[in-house]
Amino acid sequence: MALKERDEFTGQVTTGHEWNGIKELNTPIPRLVWIFLISMVLFGLVWTVLMPSWPGVNGYFRGLLGVDQHQAVKQSLAEANAQRAAWMDRLATEDFSSLAADKDIMTVVRQAGPAIFADNCAACHGAEGKGNPGYPNIAQSPMMWGDDTDAIAETIRVGINSMHPETRYGQMLAFGRDQMLSGEQINQLADYLVALHDGPAITNEARGDAETLFAENCAACHGADGLGSTDTGAPNLMDNFWIYGGNRSVIRQSIYNGRQGTMPTWEGRLSPAQIRMMALYVQDLRGKTP
Ligand code: HEC
Ligand code: HEC
Incomplete structure (x- = not known):
C-alpha cells in the first residue's frame, strides 16, 4: 500500500481522493459519537432481552421482565366495568337522597349525563x-x-300522554272549540x-x-290561585314560564283549542x-339536590 499522504496545512492524513485540486481529509469520527452509538446498540440489545420483542413461529419472545400491555389493558377494562x-x-336501586349525597355518583352523573x-x-x-x-x-x-326527584324519574319512565299503559295523563280542555266558553x-x-304578567x-x-270565570272553569285543574297542580299536571299560570307562550294570542289559542303535549x-x-x-x-341542571 502506498504511503499515506499528509495534508500540509492540517497535518491530517488524506483519503487519497482528489477533486479539482481539493483533497479530502481522512478525519476520524469523534469519540463521543462512537460512545453514543455503541451505548445505544447495547441498550437496544438489553431492551429486546428484557421486553417482549422477537417474533417467533408460535408467538413472540415475551421478555425477561414479563411486561404485557394486553394484560394491563384487559385488567384496567375489567376494573372499569366492575x-x-x-x-x-x-x-x-338506591334512594335519591343518598345517591345525590355521594360525590362519586354525582361525578358519574355529571360525566355520563350530558351525553344521554x-x-x-x-x-x-x-x-x-x-x-x-x-x-x-x-x-x-x-x-x-x-x-322531587322520584316524581321526575317517574315522568321520564312513563311519559306524559304517551303510549305507556301507566302514562301520566294531562289535558288542557278546548274551551272554545268545544263551546264551553264563549269567544x-x-x-x-x-x-x-x-x-x-306585566301586560x-x-x-x-x-x-x-x-x-269568577277562572274559579268556575280553571281552578279545578290549575288550582284556586292558578299556581298549578301536580295531580292534574296543569302548569302554574302565574309564573313567567310558558310551555306554549305567554303572549295574548298564544294564551287565547291554549284556552280555545286546548293542549295535550306528549x-x-x-x-x-x-x-x-x-x-x-x-x-x-335534571335536578342537577335545576341546581337542586334531592
Ligand atoms: C282538566 C284540567 C284543566 C282545566 C279545567 C284547565 N286547564 Fe289549562 N291546562 C291543563 C293542562 C294539563 C295544561 C298543560 C297542557 C300540556 O302542556 O299538555 C294546561 C295548560 C294551559 C295553558 C298553557 C300554559 C303554557 O305554559 O303555555 C293555559 C294558558 C291554560 N291552561 C289556561 C287555562 C284556563 C284559562 C283554564 C280555564 C278556562 C284552564 N286552563 C282550564 C289543564 C287544565
Ligand atoms: C319528543 C319530544 C321530547 C323528548 C325527546 C323528551 N321530552 Fe320531556 N317532555 C316533552 C313534552 C312535550 C313535555 C310536556 C308535556 C306536556 O305538555 O304535558 C315534557 C315533559 C317533561 C318533564 C316533565 C316536566 C314537568 O313540568 O313536570 C320532564 C321531567 C321531562 N320531560 C324530561 C325529559 C327527559 C329527561 C328526556 C330525555 C330522556 C325528555 N324529557 C325527552 C317532550 C319531550
Whole structure:
C-alpha cells in the first residue's frame, strides 16, 4: 500500500481522493459519537432481552421482565366495568337522597349525563333543558308533575300522554272549540292572564269577572290561585314560564283549542339506571339536590 499522504496545512492524513485540486481529509469520527452509538446498540440489545420483542413461529419472545400491555389493558377494562356495574346497580336501586349525597355518583352523573341528555332529550327540551315552544323548560320552571326527584324519574319512565299503559295523563280542555266558553269569555280570561304578567292593565270589573270565570272553569285543574297542580299536571299560570307562550294570542289559542303535549316514555329505551340518572341530571341542571 502506498504511503499515506499528509495534508500540509492540517497535518491530517488524506483519503487519497482528489477533486479539482481539493483533497479530502481522512478525519476520524469523534469519540463521543462512537460512545453514543455503541451505548445505544447495547441498550437496544438489553431492551429486546428484557421486553417482549422477537417474533417467533408460535408467538413472540415475551421478555425477561414479563411486561404485557394486553394484560394491563384487559385488567384496567375489567376494573372499569366492575366499577361501572357497581354504579349502575346503585343508580338503579338506591334512594335519591343518598345517591345525590355521594360525590362519586354525582361525578358519574355529571360525566355520563350530558351525553344521554344530548342523545335523547335535547332535541325537544334544548341542550341545557331550557325548553322550546311546546316543550317545557325543565331546567328552571316548576315541574307540572312534581319537583322531587322520584316524581321526575317517574315522568321520564312513563311519559306524559304517551303510549305507556301507566302514562301520566294531562289535558288542557278546548274551551272554545268545544263551546264551553264563549269567544268573549276566552278574551276576558286571556286579558286577565296577560295583565297578571306585566301586560296591559284591566279594570277592576274585568278582573272580577275573569276571576269568577277562572274559579268556575280553571281552578279545578290549575288550582284556586292558578299556581298549578301536580295531580292534574296543569302548569302554574302565574309564573313567567310558558310551555306554549305567554303572549295574548298564544294564551287565547291554549284556552280555545286546548293542549295535550306528549312526552315520550323512556321505559325500554333507557335502562332503569339511566332513567334515574337522568332524573338526577335534571335536578342537577335545576341546581337542586334531592
Ligand atoms: C319528543 C319530544 C321530547 C323528548 C325527546 C323528551 N321530552 Fe320531556 N317532555 C316533552 C313534552 C312535550 C313535555 C310536556 C308535556 C306536556 O305538555 O304535558 C315534557 C315533559 C317533561 C318533564 C316533565 C316536566 C314537568 O313540568 O313536570 C320532564 C321531567 C321531562 N320531560 C324530561 C325529559 C327527559 C329527561 C328526556 C330525555 C330522556 C325528555 N324529557 C325527552 C317532550 C319531550
Ligand atoms: C282538566 C284540567 C284543566 C282545566 C279545567 C284547565 N286547564 Fe289549562 N291546562 C291543563 C293542562 C294539563 C295544561 C298543560 C297542557 C300540556 O302542556 O299538555 C294546561 C295548560 C294551559 C295553558 C298553557 C300554559 C303554557 O305554559 O303555555 C293555559 C294558558 C291554560 N291552561 C289556561 C287555562 C284556563 C284559562 C283554564 C280555564 C278556562 C284552564 N286552563 C282550564 C289543564 C287544565
